[in-house]
Amino acid sequence: MDTLLKVEDLNIEFTDHKTPETVVYDFDLVLNEGDIVGLVGESGSGKSMSALAIAGLLSRHDMNKSGSIIFEGRELLNCPRSDLRELQGDKICMVFQEPMTSLDPVKRIGWQVEEGLRIHEKDLPDEEYKARAIAALKDVELDDAERVYNSYPHELSGGMRQRVMIAAAIVGHPRLLICDEPTTALDVSVQAQIVALLKKINKEKKTAILFISHDLSLVSQLCERVLVMKNGYIVESGTTDEIFRHPTHEYTRKLIGAIPNCDEMAIDMVGDDTVARVNDLTVIYRKNGREFRAVDKVSFEIHDKEILGLVGESGSGKSTIAKAMLGIEKKHTGTVEHMSEYPQMIFQDPYGSLNPSKTIGFILEEPLRNLRKDISKQERKEKVIEALKLVGLPEDFIKRKPSELSGGQKQRVCIAQTLILKPKLIIADEPVSALDVTIQQEILNLMLQLHEELDVSILFISHDLRVVYKMCDRIIVLKDGRIVEEGRPEDIYHDPKEEYTSMLLRSAGLIAKGDNQ
Amino acid sequence: MKYVIKKLLSCAITLLIVALLVFVAFSIIPGDPALSRLGTSATESSLAALREQMGLNRPLPVRFVEWLLAALKGDFGTSYSYNIPVSSMIMSKIPITVTMMIMSLFFMLIISIPLGVYASYKEGTWIDRVIQIINQVIMAVPPFFSGILITLIFGVTFRFFRVGGFVAPGVDMGRFLSYMIFPSLSIALPKSAMILNLLYGSLNSEKTKDYIRTAYSRGNSSKAVFFGHMLKNAAMPVITFLGMVIADMIAGSIIIEQVFGIPGLGRILLTSIQNRDYPVVEAIIVMIAAVVLVSNLLVDFLYRLVDPRVEKK
Numbered sequence: 150m151d152t153l154l155k156v157e158d159l160n161i162e163f164t165d166h167k168t169p170e171t172v173v174y175d176f177d178l179v180l181n182e183g184d185i186v187g188l189v190g191e192s193g194s195g196k197s198m199s200a201l202a203i204a205g206l207l208s209r210h211d212m213n214k215s216g217s218i219i220f221e222g223r224e225l226l227n228c229p230r231s232d233l234r235e236l237q238g239d240k241i242c243m244v245f246q247e248p249m250t251s252l253d254p255v256k257r258i259g260w261q262v263e264e265g266l267r268i269h270e271k272d273l274p275d276e277e278y279k280a281r282a283i284a285a286l287k288d289v290e291l292d293d294a295e296r297v298y299n300s301y302p303h304e305l306s307g308g309m310r311q312r313v314m315i316a317a318a319i320v321g322h323p324r325l326l327i328c329d330e331p332t333t334a335l336d337v338s339v340q341a342q343i344v345a346l347l348k349k350i351n352k353e354k355k356t357a358i359l360f361i362s363h364d365l366s367l368v369s370q371l372c373e374r375v376l377v378m379k380n381g382y383i384v385e386s387g388t389t390d391e392i393f394r395h396p397t398h399e400y401t402r403k404l405i406g407a408i409p410n411c412d413e414m415a416i417d418m419v420g421d422d423t424v425a426r427v428n429d430l431t432v433i434y435r436k437n438g439r440e441f442r443a444v445d446k447v448s449f450e451i452h453d454k455e456i457l458g459l460v461g462e463s464g465s466g467k468s469t470i471a472k473a474m475l476g477i478e479k480k481h482t483g484t485v486e487h488m489s490e491y492p493q494m495i496f497q498d499p500y501g502s503l504n505p506s507k508t509i510g511f512i513l514e515e516p517l518r519n520l521r522k523d524i525s526k527q528e529r530k531e532k533v534i535e536a537l538k539l540v541g542l543p544e545d546f547i548k549r550k551p552s553e554l555s556g557g558q559k560q561r562v563c564i565a566q567t568l569i570l571k572p573k574l575i576i577a578d579e580p581v582s583a584l585d586v587t588i589q590q591e592i593l594n595l596m597l598q599l600h601e602e603l604d605v606s607i608l609f610i611s612h613d614l615r616v617v618y619k620m621c622d623r624i625i626v627l628k629d630g631r632i633v634e635e636g637r638p639e640d641i642y643h644d645p646k647e648e649y650t651s652m653l654l655r656s657a658g659l660i661a662k663g664d665n666q
Numbered sequence: 667m668k669y670v671i672k673k674l675l676s677c678a679i680t681l682l683i684v685a686l687l688v689f690v691a692f693s694i695i696p697g698d699p700a701l702s703r704l705g706t707s708a709t710e711s712s713l714a715a716l717r718e719q720m721g722l723n724r725p726l727p728v729r730f731v732e733w734l735l736a737a738l739k740g741d742f743g744t745s746y747s748y749n750i751p752v753s754s755m756i757m758s759k760i761p762i763t764v765t766m767m768i769m770s771l772f773f774m775l776i777i778s779i780p781l782g783v784y785a786s787y788k789e790g791t792w793i794d795r796v797i798q799i800i801n802q803v804i805m806a807v808p809p810f811f812s813g814i815l816i817t818l819i820f821g822v823t824f825r826f827f828r829v830g831g832f833v834a835p836g837v838d839m840g841r842f843l844s845y846m847i848f849p850s851l852s853i854a855l856p857k858s859a860m861i862l863n864l865l866y867g868s869l870n871s872e873k874t875k876d877y878i879r880t881a882y883s884r885g886n887s888s889k890a891v892f893f894g895h896m897l898k899n900a901a902m903p904v905i906t907f908l909g910m911v912i913a914d915m916i917a918g919s920i921i922i923e924q925v926f927g928i929p930g931l932g933r934i935l936l937t938s939i940q941n942r943d944y945p946v947v948e949a950i951i952v953m954i955a956a957v958v959l960v961s962n963l964l965v966d967f968l969y970r971l972v973d974p975r976v977e978k979k
Contacts, residue, residue: 243880247876250875250877264881301975
């Protein structure tokens with residue numbers, strides 16, 4: 150088979166900072182026609198930089214690149230931009246992580262899918278462009294291709310937009326498709342569809358795919374070979390099978406270990422007392438005069454010392470339930486009873502949840518200042534330090550600002566903030582989905598540990614069944630605002646009652662033991 | 667279509683409220699139109715007679731409704747001071763002020779847009795910094811002062827125009843237009859600086875957006891990325907701002923007309939306020955409100971045309 154792409158000794162160094170910083174060291178990669186290779190690592194590992202360099206999209210930045218990138222026998226590194234432009238969008242195409250923001254919001258989908266064709270195959274009749282764009286939209290299994298063609302990005306869902314991105318990438322039959330975290334922003338079931346779609350494109354059109362992800366289990370479903378990157382280095386490479394069976398680098402082992410395994414489930418004692426009770430909760434939104442039941446007659450209880458998982462895809466109503474329970478969403482019918490004071494919330498995005506202009510000490514003190522007027526300033530400070538210790542952060546963080554903290558540290562601060570009032574119930578809304586896998590693991594362990602030490606109940610909201618499995622004593626599966634299934638994780642896992650639940654299980658790569666070969 | 671009707675209706679209501687406010691305000695504030703017309707030496711009986719003749723003794727709501735009905739037919743009453751119909755007084759001044767507004771708008775756009783684009787293209791270089799500094803200075807100078815400076819530099823020193831030498835459009839169109847260049851510039855300059863700043867910031871933030879990277883990944887040239895993707899997205903805040911600028915420009919024109927000795931709407935507005943010539947003042951204020959509302963309406967429609975995300979109801 151012909152070598153399509155050969156990258157040797159690629160080094161990338163930023164020069165626009167005061168001290169030059171190397172982000173990729175000695176990157177090597179060989180890609181043949183029809184290959185499908187995964188590039189795994191966490192944010193900052195250099196995987197996206199390497200991919201952007203191969204796609205020729207780093208030429209506008211201040212940086213030094215050395216080594217060589219040879220595509221179809223042509224050297225791409227440091228070649229003129231006009232040469233790169235001949236390949237970009239024609240033979241080398243990219244699909245980016247964020248389908249929500251990667252499409253031009255003011256151009257119709259059809260225009261954007263055709264754009265590459267119009268640049269690289271000039272002077273075709275308009276009908277030809279349209280016919281090929283529609284064909285590409287059909288290739289990515291968009292049902293109503295004609296309607297999508299005339300739509301604007303904001304009229305489509307995230308999954309549809311990512312299909313559009315892929316359609317725009319494959320419309321000119323590229324030889325190399327670089328996908329940079331194409332499914333990270335999507336629901337699990339949509340993830341599985343996109344992966345299947347990429348597999349199909351690879352098989353039918355012999356398009357070579359470089360698939361970049363932080364999710365090793367996803368990569369293992371798709372790729373024949375895997376490269377693992379950390380701090381700019383490729384620390385391990387080989388066939389997917391080899392790497393899973395015999396990981397040689399410690400980091401790879403950590404990544405594999407971070408894939409939640411259903412055999413090791415948390416088992417602890419759930420109490421008999423109820424800390425919160427939700428009865429017939431219904432939330433109705435009105436949009437364009439039409440009613441939309443975000444939450445539809447949902448009832449459940451949370452017991453003390455229990456971790457209750459609330460699982461469902463985006464739009465299933467899980468966040469709305471959390472908001473109603475905290476009194477943020479006031480327009481609901483049905484009742485929410487709290488048996489204890491101060492239920493607290495951990496949000497999804499630790500990056501945006503902390504006021505950047507305040508110190509960590511100030512942020513942590515805030516709930517005390519607002520709700521516990523009876524205690525002195527000195528006591529408040531002691532409580533802040535105690536909370537920091539609980540989440541494993543040093544005392545001197547009091548003086549730091551959020552910008553000086555990593556994502557994991559920020560989420561620890563958010564957790565510390567919820568603990569400071571000593572609540573009996575914490576509502577955690579996707580607390581780890583914005584974090585890297587290895588950090589996810591740390592935060593989940595921390596939550597489990599605090600749950601045990603402090604006897605606090607947790608309502609754990611997530612779209613990720615794998616995470617929920619490991620954490621929860623009981624799981625509620627939501628679909629379109631309704632509870633479709635409820636039970637202990639092992640029961641749901643071995644014997645899902647609803648087709649929707651099995652679909653979620655399959656999408657998450659969790660197959661019941663009996664089905665495992 | 668339903669949206670257009672709704673919008674027009676809300677404009678009409680706004681205009682009605684403005685008219686009512688103006689009418690009530692001028693009835694309440696101290697000062698007697700009859701007295702200012704006859705002078706302080708007038709006798710009490712002649713004042714009373716004039717008040718009766720002017721209809722000032724009748725109840726306010728009645729006067730307002732009468733005024734409104736007449737105004738709808740284009741009759742804004744008679745000027746107290748000049749005893750001629752307000753409408754004909756205003757009509758003769760409208761071309762002057764409107765010409766100035768249009769020229770200002772034109773200058774504003776041809777100065778701010780190319781420079782804003784150029785500065786953003788040269789972001790971080792010394793050219794960018796120089797443009798920014800000059801821009802800051804111009805933004806900080808109020809229009810009347812830039813008007814005085816322009817008069818000094820171009821009128822007194824270089825004699826590009828004769829100071830105080832206004833020529834009516836009916837007399838000599840060419841000389842009228844060339845005289846209007848500098849007042850229009852005075853109004854346009856600080857606004858250009860604001861729009862430049864806004865466009866510059868908007869372009870710089872669009873530059874780093876994901877869809878721009880996507881556009882590059884399809885093999886677009888920098889020029890194609892700019893004109894095909896970036897400009898339209900970056901124009902949104904500028905369009906919103908334009909609506910506000912137009913209202914502000916009208917206010918600015920009143921002062922500039924004084925600085926350059928232009929007998930436009932601003933001038934008669936000021937003299938009418940001094941003379942308590944309320945019919946004239948009311949008519950002009952309602953007209954200014956109408957212009958502001960209509961320009962905002964146009965901006966709104968333009969925005970809808972450019973941005974598909976605005977709900978079309």
